[in-house]
Amino acid sequence: MTEPALSQTNSPIVAAYIERTPTSAQLFQRAQASLPSGLTHDARHIDPYPIYVERAQGSRKWDVDGHEYVDYMGGHGALLLGHNHPEVTAVAKRQLDIGTHFGACHELEIRWAELIKEMIPSAEKVRFTSSGTEATLLALRMSRGSTGKTKVIRYACHFHGWHDHFSAAYVNHFDGSAPIGVLNSVADDMIVVPPNDLDATRVAIEGGDIAAVILEPTGASWGHVPAPPEFVAGLRKLTAKHDVILIFDEVISGFRCSPGGAQAALGITPDLTTLAKIMAGGLPGGAVVGRTDLIDLISFDEDARGGHEKILHFGTFNGNPESAATGIACLEIVKNTDACAHANRAAAKLRAGLTEVVIDEKLPWGIYGTFSGFHIFTNPEKRKIDPVGFDPLAVPWQELRAGDPPIANKLRLGMLVYGVDINGWPGGMTSAVSSDDDFDQTIDAFKRTIRDMKDEGDL
Secondary structure (H helix, E strand, O other), X not given: OOOOOOOOOOOHHHHHHHHHOHHHHHHHXXXXXXXXXXXXXXXXXXXXXXXXXXXXXXXXXXXXXXXXXEXXXXXXXXXXXXXXXXXXXXXXXXXXXXXXXXXXXXHHHHHHHHHHHHHOOOOOEEEEEOOHHHXXXXXXXXXXXXXXXXXXXXXXOOOOOOOHHHOOOOOOOOOOOOOOOOOHHHHXXXXXXXXXXXXXXXXXXXXXXXXXXXXXXXXXXXXXXXXXXXXXXXXXXXXXXXXOEEEEEOXXXXXXXXXXXXXXXXXXXXXXXXXXXXXXXXXXXXXXXXXXXXXHHHOOHHHHHOOOOOOOOOOOOOXXXXXXXXXXXXXXXXXXXXXXXXXXXXXXXXXXXXXXXXXXXXXXXXXEOOOOEEEEEXXXXXXXXXXXXXXXXXXXXXXXXXXXXXXXXXXXXXXXXXXXXXXXXXXXXXXXXXXXXXXHHHHHHHHHHHHHHHHOOOO
């Protein structure tokens, strides 16, 4: 097998990472023989290779070389309660002994749906899927089936899964053209609008044939490009005026911003909401929830009424007992404790600490985020930025989205060397078990990494 390609072999940070993670390097070599780029998820790409994790607990995880990390990946956002929450884990183990798939209806799916209805304001009815990507796909089908219209407005760099309708305008093809493997006819029905542009949205809606508008209500990629609440409120009024279905993609924000998601925190109720991640307690699972008339397009009563043709929807693992059991356990905790509030307070504290480091190190960077998220703007265009009161909305969305990949990669490697795992954009998510010890280690790792990058001439 070939050795991993190293693009920064003269870097002490890279050298320290390689010295620290020999078993991960060996596993990556094995992975390349069977997996494209040695990966199972694009977001796990890191140069020269990713860490391989052996176990996790609470806010921490341990790699195959025995190193401990403060974890801000959070299961790609699924683990608000941290790793292996004892109540959720106990339920998962118990359900394994009962059965993971009955090929039949079961009471757990009813209670799971009831909890979601109790918590999410827009959830009059619930339809389960196996993932967030499936949920957004189904939401589009419901919107088109209800309205008889074909086009959908989406915002550049908002993430709604990987199916054909949303392959453009997330990391590339911001003009809405079809990426490789996607039909032009599919891409043509997706209208791409700049984020937070209400006027452009109005023009697109007035152009006609718009079935729905979809967005992440906290902004693109968990607020990496934030959405001001006043924009979301204006969008609700605009879509209601024109009888256009408003879809909130709350796959990340659902049960995270608050027990009722971003819509409860913002006081803005969409027509449809897509959910996944936290709702299944760390296992696969998703759902579309919303107005009864829209969700019931799947109902067998549709054919009997002679109105709409019933929308077909299958899915081997929809509402499966294992995910339902863990989802119920997780949502009961979220509903009845301060889990969301703790994670939100933790992120605010961490953002303040990271900002102090940036100020002390005299870096024109910005630390920002809302709820339980934090983002690090590394200022690739060398703008004049005061880290105190940094406003990400004053920066073009293209710069926020693109960032500086080599700097972000080096920053992430340095943080890993000092025992902290952040997302590659760079940033991350806190949890209900994030602690002051986690923050102390994170802030120290951030400071030491910045100083190492200065020594290497990166900053």
